[in-house]
Amino acid sequence: MYLPYPVIEQLSDQQVKTWNQHFAGDGHERPRSVEEGTWRRTQEPANAEQSGWREDGAGRRRVVHYRYDYGLDYTFPVPRLVLSELYLYVSFTAPAEEISAYGKHLQGWLAEGRWKEKANGWHRSDLVVTLTEHDVHPQDERADRETPAGSAPWTSCSPRRATAARPGPCGTSRGTSSPAGCASRTSAETPRTPKTCPA
Numbered sequence: 001m002y003l004p005y006p007v008i009e010q011l012s013d014q015q016v017k018t019w020n021q022h023f024a025g026d027g028h029e030r031p032r033s034v035e036e037g038t039w040r041r042t043q044e045p046a047n048a049e050q051s052g053w054r055e056d057g058a059g060r061r062r063v064v065h066y067r068y069d070y071g072l073d074y075t076f077p078v079p080r081l082v083l084s085e086l087y088l089y090v091s092f093t094a095p096a097e098e099i100s101a102y103g104k105h106l107q108g109w110l111a112e113g114r115w116k117e118k119a120n121g122w123h124r125s126d127l128v129v130t131l132t133e134h135d136v137h138p139q140d141e142r143a144d145r146e147t148p149a150g151s152a153p154w155t156s157c158s159p160r161r162a163t164a165a166r167p168g169p170c171g172t173s174r175g176t177s178s179p180a181g182c183a184s185r186t187s188a189e190t191p192r193t194p195k196t197c198p199a
Helices: 013-022 096-112 138-142
Strands: 005-008 034-042 061-073 080-095 116-118 121-124 127-133 151-159
Touching: 080 096, 096 116, 096 127, 096 151
Parallel strands: none
Antiparallel strands: 005 080, 034 061, 061 080, 080 151, 116 121, 121 127, 127 151
16 A cells, blocks of 8 residues: 555545635644544543453553544646545553464464565555564553553554654654654554454
């Protein structure tokens, strides 16, 4: 997969006008050309009930942070709507044996999808996925939060370009320096491979 990735191949004049009026620029309450969100399931009291997890001492946690940037592309005579940037960060903590098993499955899925393993991650086209298993997650260290005995944190980090230095999770920068938990690597991931990150 290569970015920019086309969403609508040919836009009409009216569609371009609508985009420019309602989505482009910074004259809105927020950047409307960006879709961004965070999904959390933890055993913290704030959302333990929503998570569906009971107290078992495992400190289970799943966090997903994503960001999609859209824009108009004028490479061809007729403008098109494209996904211009893609960012995905997944972090979860579970019993160590589950993390180990999932890591093996994940590498198998990437290989089946024709991703190539290299020194700095799994590559396909101009995309890279980095996987990091931790003894103690950097965000837990920062928050002075204990990792339960027998548990292991794991992250998949996938900002797209090493030149894109925009804010990432927890105020870190994306691209030139990676979010905590990404082992100082930058990476990207195609949205067509949901198996690469747990939900």
